Amino acid sequence: MTKQFSSVWLREPRQPKASGLHRDQIVEAAVALLDAEGLEALSMRKIGAKLGAGATSLYWYVANKEELLELALDEFWGMVETPESDDAPWREVLTTFAYNFRATMRAHPWSAGLVGRLPSMGPKALRVTDRLRRAYYSAGFRGIDIYMASGTVLCFVLGQVTPEIAWTKAYGDAEFDTEGALEMMDRVAEDYPEIRADYRATTPTDAATARAMAFDFGLLCVLDGLEARLRGVPGS
Structure with a gap:
């Protein structure tokens, strides 16, 4: 039906x-x-x-x-800023878009419940889509690959920010209980000493900094992956 x-x-x-x-x-x-x-x-x-x-x-x-x-x-979508100049390198455009998309979602957390559920077909959404399309085209993507690449970046940002919004909704501005988390890990992961050691070595003391670092790392990996794919396409 x-x-x-x-x-x-x-x-x-x-x-x-x-x-x-x-x-x-x-x-x-x-x-x-x-x-x-x-x-x-x-x-x-x-x-x-x-x-x-x-x-x-x-x-x-x-x-x-x-x-x-x-x-x-x-x-x-009208609040998510992207560089307008076509002279801007494609990675700069996408990086700016990704960071501004993240910041705008965090400032308006209700958006996480609408992006993907409702059609983004208004004039402001289409303006962003067109600007991103031009960036992907300048990079060398063609046809449906333009929108596949765009969806990859979009989904990365959504996947990173949605849990941030959920955490803030549940706990507000409360600080992350690092010691409590470490104690819990020691109890539930007793049979996995390597994981426990990793957790103790890498658990951040500042949650906001950890989220920013994770976003940086992930975005670089996504853009590096897109660039590597371009290098593997004949004629790109």
Whole structure:
């Protein structure tokens, strides 16, 4: 059974009614609420109250909450900066994108629940996609490989940042209990002395620094891998 594809981007925005409310105002209020209370707290009723309007009046502009989330997701993509100049080397473009994508996700953690679940087909998302496409093309990727390479970098960032967001949601700004973690490892990994030794030697005292180091290492490996693949393609 085929699920019918629907999106807010498949129809023209409706003109404002006499109340003067605009769709942009609704999206701005939604992003502010998402930042303050998270994805689970978003409701049309809360958005209406924030704007001094009834929830039913919002449905003139967006058919449902999913459409509103699509619009908010596009606003998110508009916050992810990438170098605009085509003279910038491809690795510089992708590195800048990856770091800014990570920072923007951390600043707006609700985005982790939307990227990949909703279509990113708005004007701001497409602008980012086009800029990344040009970077991959300049590197030497062609055809579907452009989007395969882009998806690889995208998934790396998502895979790194989503656990960070989950940890922050669960524990807030609490410091990582290094000693407690080491004691637990000594108990549960008694039969694996090498792992215990590695854990004691490598467990960081500062979790934020450890995450940044892991991101640096992983991103370099991904970009090195893409570059190695290019070198192995005839004519690249």
